[in-house]
Amino acid sequence: MQWACHNPAMLTFVAALACAIALDAAPDVLVSRQLAARAHLTVGDTVTLAADANGARARTFRVAGVYEPTPDPMRFTAERIEGRLHLPDLIALTADPHDPASAESVNTINMTLAPGIDTRRFIADLASQAPGVTGWPTARSRDDDPFVVLDRFHLAISVVTVVGSTAFLLALMVIRAEERRDTIAILRMVGISRRSLLTSVAVEGLVTAIAGAIFGVALAFTTEGLVNRIFQTRYDTALVFVRVTPALAWRAVAVAAPLGIAAGLAASWTLLRRNILSLFRR
Amino acid sequence: MPASLVVEARGVSRVFPMSAGPVTALRDVTLHVAAGEYVAIAGPSGCGKSTLLHLVGCVDTPSSGSILFEHRDVAALSEAARSRIRLTRIGFVFQRFFLLPMLTAAENIELPQAEAGVAPAARRARTRALLEYVELVDRADHLPSQLSGGEMQRIAIARALANNPVLLVADEPTGELDETTGEHIADLFDRVHADGTAILVVTHNPTLAIRASRRLAMKSGSLVA
Numbered sequence: 001m002q003w004a005c006h007n008p009a010m011l012t013f014v015a016a017l018a019c020a021i022a023l024d025a026a027p028d029v030l031v032s033r034q035l036a037a038r039a040h041l042t043v044g045d046t047v048t049l050a051a052d053a054n055g056a057r058a059r060t061f062r063v064a065g066v067y068e069p070t071p072d073p074m075r076f077t078a079e080r081i082e083g084r085l086h087l088p089d090l091i092a093l094t095a096d097p098h099d100p101a102s103a104e105s106v107n108t109i110n111m112t113l114a115p116g117i118d119t120r121r122f123i124a125d126l127a128s129q130a131p132g133v134t135g136w137p138t139a140r141s142r143d144d145d146p147f148v149v150l151d152r153f154h155l156a157i158s159v160v161t162v163v164g165s166t167a168f169l170l171a172l173m174v175i176r177a178e179e180r181r182d183t184i185a186i187l188r189m190v191g192i193s194r195r196s197l198l199t200s201v202a203v204e205g206l207v208t209a210i211a212g213a214i215f216g217v218a219l220a221f222t223t224e225g226l227v228n229r230i231f232q233t234r235y236d237t238a239l240v241f242v243r244v245t246p247a248l249a250w251r252a253v254a255v256a257a258p259l260g261i262a263a264g265l266a267a268s269w270t271l272l273r274r275n276i277l278s279l280f281r282r
Numbered sequence: 283m284p285a286s287l288v289v290e291a292r293g294v295s296r297v298f299p300m301s302a303g304p305v306t307a308l309r310d311v312t313l314h315v316a317a318g319e320y321v322a323i324a325g326p327s328g329c330g331k332s333t334l335l336h337l338v339g340c341v342d343t344p345s346s347g348s349i350l351f352e353h354r355d356v357a358a359l360s361e362a363a364r365s366r367i368r369l370t371r372i373g374f375v376f377q378r379f380f381l382l383p384m385l386t387a388a389e390n391i392e393l394p395q396a397e398a399g400v401a402p403a404a405r406r407a408r409t410r411a412l413l414e415y416v417e418l419v420d421r422a423d424h425l426p427s428q429l430s431g432g433e434m435q436r437i438a439i440a441r442a443l444a445n446n447p448v449l450l451v452a453d454e455p456t457g458e459l460d461e462t463t464g465e466h467i468a469d470l471f472d473r474v475h476a477d478g479t480a481i482l483v484v485t486h487n488p489t490l491a492i493r494a495s496r497r498l499a500m501k502s503g504s505l506v507a
Contacts, residue, residue, distance in 0.1 A: 186382065
């Protein structure tokens with residue numbers, strides 16, 4: 001049997017379960033949605049729980065409810081076969097009757113420190129005053145936090161994607177500028193200045209880039225639900241895998257707009273720097 | 283130089299560097315066009331007519347000699363200054379019309395005015411007047427692809443006149459048109475000339491050339507008459 005403290009008020013219990021004869025006075029147990037589905041449990045059913053695989057000191061409980069486990073990104077691939085008992089019931093279930101002190105023992109206490117208290121110093125003080133008690137912070141340091149590593153990985157992917165798409169955009173803009181070669185030649189011939197042409201290209205690039213960014217954000221918003229549904233189904237979790245936030249949307253626009261303008265200007269400059277007559281196709 | 287001269291070419295040569303060796307398109311050409319004058323240049327293909335037109339039109343600069351446009355040495359001007367001259371002092375008419383295909387006839391005429399900073403109301407009025415001038419008011423909202431060749435050339439002439447230029451330069455303006463339509467364009471050039479605008483036209487079309495007050499011929503990069 002494994003158990004772990006997830007909440008000061010509740011304990012999470014993971015065990016093998018078997019259906020048993022109903023007893024009116026049975027204490028309540030909450031079972032996770034996944035456990036309820038696997039064991040075909042419904043509210044009102046009775047179950048027998050034991051603290052070890054041999055079924056020693058088994059007790060009967062009544063299923064009082066089914067809950068959705070809090071999504072945990074660190075365990076999203078794990079099946080959430082879990083139940084929750086009231087603390088006295090859990091103690092009664094797990095305490096060794098030959099050891100009077102066993103009902104009094106605890107493995108873990110979650111503590112919240114007041115703002116401003118140094119965690120490491122508190123742990124050091126605790127260790128010096130209570131030998132044998134080990135403390136550790138639940139907040140991970142930035143360097144070994146797997147989500148920080150994941151963030152860096154995402155950043156690297158996004159940089160590669162932006163660089164690649166910028167090169168692609170630049171190539172497209174150069175092709176488009178080349179298609180406009182005659183038009184540019186005519187405009188310059190009749191006296192439209194380079195500055196005006198560059199301004200119009202910049203405006204066009206800005207509009208195109210913003211339109212592209214808006215399309216991308218709209219596509220992301222649209223597919224967000226689909227992606228989440230696929231992975232939530234795949235891993236049987238309520239975890240949200242993708243979330244397009246307003247900050248992300250603005251960042252996309254903020255990156256796309258200057259890149260679009262720059263690509264447009266760079267592509268157009270290949271024509272504008274040339275002699276007018278060389279632009280006319282023979 | 284007399285104050286009435288619009289443009290003057292003094293001993294102008296133009297050499298184009300090519301991979302197979304330099305090509306001399308113009309040799310020591312001297313030419314002047316006075317205000318309100320109508321000059322036609324004829325000559326065989328490749329004799330340098332268009333090159334001369336580009337130099338006179340401030341599109342290109344000579345390899346040697348000088349081009350003076352309204353007393354200013356074109357070679358000494360910046361690209362921006364030459365661009366401003368082309369916009370406000372010179373009108374261009376091309377053999378292949380070169381209207382912007384995505385703009386309507388009226389928008390093609392409005393474009394140079396907008397670039398010159400003409401106020402919207404004023405340029406709409408000017409565009410309307412020019413459409414009446416070339417008798418194409420009913421085609422104002424048509425795209426170039428919806429116009430005939432003659433109509434496109436009339437719109438191109440209206441565009442060239444948009445900013446009241448002192449000089450209209452035309453490169454084979456009837457080259458893509460049938461004889462009757464070419465006559466209409468020639469009539470239109472007569473009207474432009476009568477209204478006081480100087481015209482320099484290079485053409486193979488004798489019926490157009492004969493209307494000029496001064497006719498010149500070119501051969502192998504030189505003026506011969």
